[in-house]
Amino acid sequence: MLNNQGPGTTPQIQRLIDEFNRLPGIGVKSAQRLAYYLIRMPVAQSEDLSDAILSVKKHIKYCSNCFNLTDQDPCNICQNSRRNEKLMCVVEQAMDVLAFEKAGFNGLYHVLHGAISPIDGIGPENLKIQNLIDRIKSNLFEEIILSTNPTTTGDATALYISRLIQDEPSINIRITIPARGLSVGGDLEYADQDTLRRALDGRRDL
Numbered sequence: 426m427l428n429n430q431g432p433g434t435t436p437q438i439q440r441l442i443d444e445f446n447r448l449p450g451i452g453v454k455s456a457q458r459l460a461y462y463l464i465r466m467p468v469a470q471s472e473d474l475s476d477a478i479l480s481v482k483k484h485i486k487y488c489s490n491c492f493n494l495t496d497q498d499p500c501n502i503c504q505n506s507r508r509n510e511k512l513m514c515v516v517e518q519a520m521d522v523l524a525f526e527k528a529g530f531n532g533l534y535h536v537l538h539g540a541i542s543p544i545d546g547i548g549p550e551n552l553k554i555q556n557l558i559d560r561i562k563s564n565l566f567e568e569i570i571l572s573t574n575p576t577t578t579g580d581a582t583a584l585y586i587s588r589l590i591q592d593e594p595s596i597n598i599r600i601t602i603p604a605r606g607l608s609v610g611g612d613l614e615y616a617d618q619d620t621l622r623r624a625l626d627g628r629r630d631l
């Protein structure tokens with residue numbers, strides 16, 4: 426806890442401000458604004474909010490197949506027989522799946538849960554990379570689209586995975602990457618759906 430309660434507030438209010446301040450992208454000013462907004466909120470609405478938070482903590486888990494977030498295992502994408510089971514899109518974060526779904530992607534996914542970043546102490550063993558290789562080996566995928574973020578770490582991760590696949594004689598699969606209409610250094614989750622759709626349509630062999 427930051428424990429920086431000043432005059433004009435109370436321990437309860439300060440606790441709420443501190444909790445908001447711990448969230449990504451929320452500075453002290455924003456944390457204060459949110460806390461005071463919440464205090465003015467009707468009780469029923471604040472109960473809905475706290476219930477929504479507790480509900481995702483209780484029910485949301487990783488799909489044991491693709492590692493997307495789900496409330497059922499396997500997730501509804503992996504279970505859907507109308508999806509193209511020959512096409513796999515590899516992404517860094519579960520939020521990226523949302524973006525690709527909005528862009529109309531109809532294949533399956535694999536969520537890595539990050540990118541290789543030695544400076545942050547994140548190696549291949551910290552990501553769902555071995556699960557990916559195992560999954561490719563035991564399924565009939567024809568193409569894998571390496572859709573990691575267009576960043577240094579994202580590119581390094583895509584390269585690492587492609588080498589791993591190429592070094593595996595038992596795997597025969599086309600490896601592609603989305604076209605770089607995306608701004609360099611940008612996160613996929615912020616790409617609008619038209620940009621993402623164009624990037625998918627214009628994908629090329631790695």
Ligand code: ZN
Pocket residue numbers: 488489490491492493499500501502503
């Ligand atoms: Zn799944």
